Amino acid sequence: xxxxxxxxxxxxxxxxxxxxxxxxxxxxxxxxxxxxxxxxxxxxxxxxxxxxxxxxxxxxxxxxxxxxxxxxxxxxxxxxxxxxxxxxxxxxxxxxxxxxxxxxxxxxxxxxxxxxxxxxxxxxxxxxxxxxxxxxxxxxxxxxxxxxxxxxxxxxxxxxxxxxxxxxxxxxxxxxxxxxxxxxxxxxxxxxxxxxxxxxxxxxxxxxxxxxxxxxxxxxxxxxxxxxxxxxxxxxxxxxxxxxxxxxxxxxxxxxxxxxxxxxxxxxxxxxxxxxxxxxxxxxx
Numbered sequence: 001x002x003x004x005x006x007x008x009x010x011x012x013x014x015x016x017x018x019x020x021x022x023x024x025x026x027x028x029x030x031x032x033x034x035x036x037x038x039x040x041x042x043x044x045x046x047x048x049x050x051x052x053x054x055x056x057x058x059x060x061x062x063x064x065x066x067x068x069x070x071x072x073x074x075x076x077x078x079x080x081x082x083x084x085x086x087x088x089x090x091x092x093x094x095x096x097x098x099x100x101x102x103x104x105x106x107x108x109x110x111x112x113x114x115x116x117x118x119x120x121x122x123x124x125x126x127x128x129x130x131x132x133x134x135x136x137x138x139x140x141x142x143x144x145x146x147x148x149x150x151x152x153x154x155x156x157x158x159x160x161x162x163x164x165x166x167x168x169x170x171x172x173x174x175x176x177x178x179x180x181x182x183x184x185x186x187x188x189x190x191x192x193x194x195x196x197x198x199x200x201x202x203x204x205x206x207x208x209x210x211x212x213x214x215x216x217x218x219x220x221x222x223x224x225x226x227x228x229x230x231x232x233x234x235x236x237x238x239x240x241x242x243x244x245x246x247x248x249x250x251x252x253x254x255x256x257x258x259x260x261x262x263x264x265x266x267x268x269x270x271x272x273x274x275x276x277x278x279x280x281x282x283x284x285x
Contacts (some may be wrong), residue, residue, distance in 0.1 A: 003059035020243035021065035029218035033086040048076035099210035116154040124159035148177040187229035190217035231260040
């Protein structure tokens with residue numbers, strides 16, 4: 001079985017494709033009914049484990065989630081590891097209290113410690129917390145060192161969920177202990193705060209590997225278009241986080257991605273149609 005290419009974050013080997021969790025946890029970015037559909041399907045580990053096993057077949061062993069809020073995902077990871085005999089690399093994105101007080105710092109430290117207890121190797125402060133530290137006037141992230149130190153102290157590699165692209169710029173500019181970043185990046189510009197071209201430049205100038213997310217713009221573009229765009233425009237050290245609903249989608253996304261990286265024709269089934277025997281569908285081939 002073809003194994004997916006890998007990269008490194010501070011010496012830790014990661015698959016360049018990262019398993020996303022929005023379509024496991026119920027964050028569709030589409031509608032409440034879609035959220036409900038996801039939650040109902042993935043309320044137990046029954047449907048999650050086959051999908052995780054499929055990723056492992058191809059060496060895609062890195063998974064990103066807000067693990068503490070979704071114990072069913074953590075349990076599914078454990079069950080899939082037991083069945084495959086292969087470990088997953090957990091990339092956690094905890095939400096922490098960043099208020100400037102002793103009580104808030106104690107709360108943050110406890111949440112970061114929980115991340116380690118779950119088994120996370122990399123801990124990226126959630127964007128909703130990290131962005132509260134930004135001072136655009138000074139081009140700094142005040143007190144960020146407090147939290148990266150907590151992550152180090154807990155034995156994990158620190159990073160930032162940088163939905164705001166400036167976080168990458170400020171992190172590199174000030175030499176913060178940030179070893180990787182999460183950045184929204186897709187051909188539609190979905191949820192991106194500046195133009196696609198600008199974010200592409202920021203990623204290429206980043207001093208550390210970037211974990212891109214939402215490559216298919218939450219279903220607003222097809223996997224073929226979205227994944228081909230991301231793989232074609234990122235560096236060899238960067239990663240693409242892919243969310244799937246089931247093992248069939250996982251297998252398709254892996255094949256589309258491998259074909260993009262190998263610059264070959266993708267080998268997937270034709271989409272359904274009432275009449276497959278149409279020339280536009282290659283019906284005579």
